[in-house]
Amino acid sequence: MSVPKALQTPLNLRLASSAFIVVWCLIAAFPIFWITVMSIKVPIDAFAANPFSVIFGPRTVAEGKGLSIPDIVVGVVVLYFFGRFCVRNLPKLVKRHSPFGLIALGWLASALAAGVAFALTFAIILPNVMSVVNGALGVFGNPVLGFTPEHYLAVWVDNQFYRNFINSLIVTTGVVTVSLTVGTLAGYGLARAGSNIAFWILIAALIFRSLPHSVLVAGYLPVFINSAEILSPILGENAPTLYGQPLAVIAVLVSINQPFTIWMLRSFFQNIPAELDEAARVDGCTHFQAFRWVIMPVMWPGVITTGLFSFLLAYNDFLVTSLLLDAQNQTMVPAIAGYFNRETTTTDQVEAVAAAVSITAPLFLLVMVFQRQIVSGLTAGAVKG
Amino acid sequence: MKPRTFAAFVGPSMFLMLLFIAAPLISVLSQSFYVTQSVFETVEVEVCTPGFLTQTCEIEQRTQPILDDDGNQVVNTEFVGWTSYRNVLRMGDAWDALSSFDWSKFQQIDFWKALRFTLTFTLITLPLAIGLGLLLAITVNNVTQALKGQIIFISLLPFIITPVIGALSIRWLFIGDGIMTALLEWWLQRDIAMFAQAWTIEVLMLFYRVWHVGPFAFVVFYAGLQTVNNDTLESAIIDGASRFERLRYVIIPHLMPLIVFVALIHLMDSYRVFEEIVGFASQAHVISLQWLTYDFLTPDEAGNRSVSRASASAMLTMVGIVILLIPLLRKTWKDHRSAH
Numbered sequence: 199m200s201v202p203k204a205l206q207t208p209l210n211l212r213l214a215s216s217a218f219i220v221v222w223c224l225i226a227a228f229p230i231f232w233i234t235v236m237s238i239k240v241p242i243d244a245f246a247a248n249p250f251s252v253i254f255g256p257r258t259v260a261e262g263k264g265l266s267i268p269d270i271v272v273g274v275v276v277l278y279f280f281g282r283f284c285v286r287n288l289p290k291l292v293k294r295h296s297p298f299g300l301i302a303l304g305w306l307a308s309a310l311a312a313g314v315a316f317a318l319t320f321a322i323i324l325p326n327v328m329s330v331v332n333g334a335l336g337v338f339g340n341p342v343l344g345f346t347p348e349h350y351l352a353v354w355v356d357n358q359f360y361r362n363f364i365n366s367l368i369v370t371t372g373v374v375t376v377s378l379t380v381g382t383l384a385g386y387g388l389a390r391a392g393s394n395i396a397f398w399i400l401i402a403a404l405i406f407r408s409l410p411h412s413v414l415v416a417g418y419l420p421v422f423i424n425s426a427e428i429l430s431p432i433l434g435e436n437a438p439t440l441y442g443q444p445l446a447v448i449a450v451l452v453s454i455n456q457p458f459t460i461w462m463l464r465s466f467f468q469n470i471p472a473e474l475d476e477a478a479r480v481d482g483c484t485h486f487q488a489f490r491w492v493i494m495p496v497m498w499p500g501v502i503t504t505g506l507f508s509f510l511l512a513y514n515d516f517l518v519t520s521l522l523l524d525a526q527n528q529t530m531v532p533a534i535a536g537y538f539n540r541e542t543t544t545t546d547q548v549e550a551v552a553a554a555v556s557i558t559a560p561l562f563l564l565v566m567v568f569q570r571q572i573v574s575g576l577t578a579g580a581v582k583g
Numbered sequence: 584m585k586p587r588t589f590a591a592f593v594g595p596s597m598f599l600m601l602l603f604i605a606a607p608l609i610s611v612l613s614q615s616f617y618v619t620q621s622v623f624e625t626v627e628v629e630v631c632t633p634g635f636l637t638q639t640c641e642i643e644q645r646t647q648p649i650l651d652d653d654g655n656q657v658v659n660t661e662f663v664g665w666t667s668y669r670n671v672l673r674m675g676d677a678w679d680a681l682s683s684f685d686w687s688k689f690q691q692i693d694f695w696k697a698l699r700f701t702l703t704f705t706l707i708t709l710p711l712a713i714g715l716g717l718l719l720a721i722t723v724n725n726v727t728q729a730l731k732g733q734i735i736f737i738s739l740l741p742f743i744i745t746p747v748i749g750a751l752s753i754r755w756l757f758i759g760d761g762i763m764t765a766l767l768e769w770w771l772q773r774d775i776a777m778f779a780q781a782w783t784i785e786v787l788m789l790f791y792r793v794w795h796v797g798p799f800a801f802v803v804f805y806a807g808l809q810t811v812n813n814d815t816l817e818s819a820i821i822d823g824a825s826r827f828e829r830l831r832y833v834i835i836p837h838l839m840p841l842i843v844f845v846a847l848i849h850l851m852d853s854y855r856v857f858e859e860i861v862g863f864a865s866q867a868h869v870i871s872l873q874w875l876t877y878d879f880l881t882p883d884e885a886g887n888r889s890v891s892r893a894s895a896s897a898m899l900t901m902v903g904i905v906i907l908l909i910p911l912l913r914k915t916w917k918d919h920r921s922a923h
Contacts, residue, residue: 218718219719219723380595380599396589410873456604517857569739
């Protein structure tokens with residue numbers, strides 16, 4: 199591609215820009231990289247003032263918890279081939295073996311299988327194989343890089359973080375499904391209506407979007423705590439106490455997210471030519487039939503993007519879940535507050551770091567897989583205004 | 584589309600929004616005028632302690648909650664008017680402090696402290712986040728097309744990370760003698776405690792928010808830059824416009840609608856600043872309006888939630904949002920009227 203000479207960037211500006219980008223990338227990734235490094239070291243190393251002792255973990259190595267050079271080499275090679283398999287061969291396998299029309303199910307199953315295979319290889323097979331290899335290699339098999347999974351074990355097994363994980367899973371799945379079902383219908387209706395009411399609904403949604411969530415929670419909390427009494431005239435004996443119920447939190451998060459969802463989906467539906475459903479209407483479809491048979495097959499990119507943002511909202515929420523769920527049904531993000539509020543020992547702190555990394559890991563994967571959709575979602579709202 | 588079909592499409596969503604957003608707002612408004620308290624009674628109890636020869640007995644007055652037949656506390660809700668608002672605002676104290684020009688005393692009142700922080704936070708992060716986003720978008724657009732996927736990937740990390748976790752991850756770099764604090768101490772040759780005073784925490788919070796929102800601005804502006812008209816740019820060059828003038832008179836005006844959009848989203852979001860307070864555990868030094876409501880809603884040692892005061896502070900927070908939104912709504916209304 200030839201660029202006109204006048205549009206070319208002079209060398210010093212290019213250098214300065216590159217330097218700026220490099221610095222930004224370092225700043226952007228550093229905190230996340232650093233907490234990952236901290237989480238696999240013993241506490242003394244993790245909170246050391248010298249960065250090199252955090253990275254190499256001399257105390258961790260001294261306690262015999264570390265990776266030797268062969269460990270690292272084998273690990274990187276296995277990781278590379280695993281990643282290559284996932285990127286190159288897995289999509290083909292999914293396409294070939296999933297039953298017609300259930301390709302999403304095929305993806306889900308393959309992602310699950312990949313996760314299990316990853317855990318098996320890196321948690322059980324490799325450590326056992328490598329301990330034999332390291333023993334055989336003598337001096338070369340000595341650990342050089344501090345590494346200990348003990349904090350993750352403590353968090354997930356001893357402190358039963360998997361319960362919080364399951365709760366997060368329930369809440370996010372519920373929020374994404376319900377909010378997309380309701381939001382898609384509304385978004386489509388708003389995109390095709392063009393009446394004054396549609397305009398006012400969108401404006402009201404904009405105002406609702408800007409409300410601080412604590413304002414709304416102040417409204418829910420007394421009602422939810424006393425809901426058994428309030429609802430008993432209608433529901434009788436089995437009126438539920440909504441406080442602490444994941445279902446109630448799902449309803450709340452769906453509603454809080456609804457304004458954003460309908461704005462975004464509306465802008466996606468406006469991109470689908472109206473001629474498409476008009477043609478279907480001419481052929482004798484009702485609006486619902488047109489939506490089902492003409493629009494639904496082409497709407498998935500927009501719906502997936504909006505679903506990602508609903509997921510992020512539900513997954514990242516602290517305020518609503520921490521106030522409306524009791525300890526038993528707590529999701530991951532509020533549960534971590536339990537760690538850093540305790541902060542009695544440095545071990546507690548490193549366990550909090552490990553929990554934080556555990557929460558971040560799924561998000562990291564999410565960006566890796568869905569980067570294009572996230573970017574299109576961010577720009578969709580903006581470009582349409 | 585007929586009104587009936589439209590209602591069928593939009594109905595479920597409207598129902599949810601009315602039930603879970605509009606209705607709570609009304610109930611918050613009414614809660615802020617009522618106070619629900621346990622009813623207490625004062626009883627005289629004879630307390631005896633074993634003593635020599637005879638027991639020492641004395642009668643003392645004790646306040647205890649009245650229990651109903653099921654053993655639950657009897658509660659009583661009464662109309663208190665503006666009392667909760669007065670308790671939150673503490674206008675008298677605030678006025679005393681202001682009229683004696685005693686800023687630090689003024690800042691001891693929670694509400695005004697929270698308001699001060701929320702406003703400065705919003706106003707300082709706004710230009711910084713937009714500036715960072717613009718700078719990134721322009722440099723990435725100028726320099727490299729080959730690596731842009733990777734750069735966007737890395738940039739998205741601070742944006743999608745759970746806010747509480749993001750704040751925590753930065754806090755852990757500075758806490759105690761964490762590596763960043765150690766680096767600063769080595770550089771400035773003095774002892775530094777980042778979490779001992781308010782202003783350093785605030786600086787970290789500002790940094791966190793810009794780090795978190797900058798990528799969003801970057802991605803939006805970057806998408807906008809792809810649609811800049813190249814002919815306009817070339818004619819600007821023929822007219823002898825320098826690089827800076829092209830930026831100032833061609834690119835920025837082209838991006839202006841996007842800048843306004845990002846600014847609005849940022850205003851709404853940073854007015855709701857909350858997660859930073861939790862992540863940096865700064866409640867002893869710095870609090871925000873949303874955190875104030877959250878704090879009233881969290882049960883205290885006795886397990887009571889001051890719902891009335893929370894509602895009052897929530898309504899006061901709302902007033903701020905409405906003031907923030909009025910210009911936007913007026914503009915939308917004008918656009919809408921001129922479009923029809």
